[in-house]
Amino acid sequence: MSQERVQKALARMGFGSRREIERLIGEGQIRINGQLAKLGDHVTEGDKVNIGNRRTVIKSEVNRIRVLLYNKPEGEICTQKDEQGRKTVFDSISKLKDGRWISVGRLDINSSGLLLFTNYGELANHLMHPSSEIEREYAVRVHGEVTKETIKQLLKGVELEDGFMKFDQIIDAGGQGSNHWYHVILKEGKNREVRRLWQSQDVRVSRLTRVRYANLVLPRDLKTGAKVELSLDEIKNLFAFVKLEWPESRDEMAKERSSKAKNLSIKSQLYGSRSQSTSSKTARARVGQKKPTGSRKK
Numbered sequence: 065m066s067q068e069r070v071q072k073a074l075a076r077m078g079f080g081s082r083r084e085i086e087r088l089i090g091e092g093q094i095r096i097n098g099q100l101a102k103l104g105d106h107v108t109e110g111d112k113v114n115i116g117n118r119r120t121v122i123k124s125e126v127n128r129i130r131v132l133l134y135n136k137p138e139g140e141i142c143t144q145k146d147e148q149g150r151k152t153v154f155d156s157i158s159k160l161k162d163g164r165w166i167s168v169g170r171l172d173i174n175s176s177g178l179l180l181f182t183n184y185g186e187l188a189n190h191l192m193h194p195s196s197e198i199e200r201e202y203a204v205r206v207h208g209e210v211t212k213e214t215i216k217q218l219l220k221g222v223e224l225e226d227g228f229m230k231f232d233q234i235i236d237a238g239g240q241g242s243n244h245w246y247h248v249i250l251k252e253g254k255n256r257e258v259r260r261l262w263q264s265q266d267v268r269v270s271r272l273t274r275v276r277y278a279n280l281v282l283p284r285d286l287k288t289g290a291k292v293e294l295s296l297d298e299i300k301n302l303f304a305f306v307k308l309e310w311p312e313s314r315d316e317m318a319k320e321r322s323s324k325a326k327n328l329s330i331k332s333q334l335y336g337s338r339s340q341s342t343s344s345k346t347a348r349a350r351v352g353q354k355k356p357t358g359s360r361k362k
Contacts, residue, residue, distance in 0.1 A: 067106040070096060073122055075185025078163025079115055082189050088115065127162060131294040131302065132181040135286045142170040153179060157291055168192060169253045177274035178282040190308045191278065197251040198278050198306055202258050204246050205271035214265045222264045229257055243270065279305040
């Protein structure tokens with residue numbers, strides 16, 4: 065493994081996004097081989113790194129790229145820990161022995177729906193970075209008057225306190241009275257962007273559910289609070305869809321694991337059957353033996 069920037073290596077190993085790692089470096093929470101890390105520092109395979117209270121050794125690759133789909137319920141927050149003791153999305157998914165899950169984007173406490181997790185930092189960074197322009201789709205129930213002019217303005221864009229925001233597409237999904245459903249699509253994930261855009265037009269959002277991220281759609285049969293893991297083919301399709309190059313070393317490692325498993329299985333069949341056969345013969349021999357009898361009285 066050649067030298068690699070520390071934030072890229074740690075993100076790839078699942079310790080957070082590059083921006084998160086850069087923030088931790090700035091806060092003095094990362095050490096490389098005992099030395100305080102600086103932005104621009106490089107690491108190589110075998111280097112020992114401390115991230116706060118955690119320790120790790122730099123590896124060339126994570127063991128296996130994994131992606132989870134989670135149907136987030138309302139009331140959970142998208143942080144590792146909460147000072148107020150509220151339940152977080154990380155409480156609902158199992159921990160990893162090596163590395164950690166990275167949440168791809170966030171949903172606020174009052175929003176529900178599709179939330180992605182991966183242990184591969186390069187994928188997480190690509191899915192979240194604005195330059196990638198990855199689509200997110202939300203089902204929104206709104207309360208208030210929505211006119212053609214309102215829709216036109218939301219598609220044209222609105223200047224808010226932290227920048228210009230707009231929807232790329234708005235689809236009328238029906239409804240009765242003042243409560244109406246729309247599907248909205250955008251390519252950024254700014255804080256509470258969907259709610260704030262509607263609020264800028266004096267329309268209140270009463271329900272918000274993310275139903276799609278990139279090419280991944282929230283499964284209809286995935287219950288609230290449940291999760292499902294993508295297969296290898298599904299993960300490869302995701303890489304292709306978002307135009308992220310699939311690391312070929314993954315396939316080599318998969319072949320190696322498959323070969324080892326096959327060899328173990330063959331050995332088990334060979335030696336296990338011999339052992340079983342030997343045991344059976346021994347057992348039959350014992351059954352055939354006559355028990356010693358006492359001396360006969362003449």
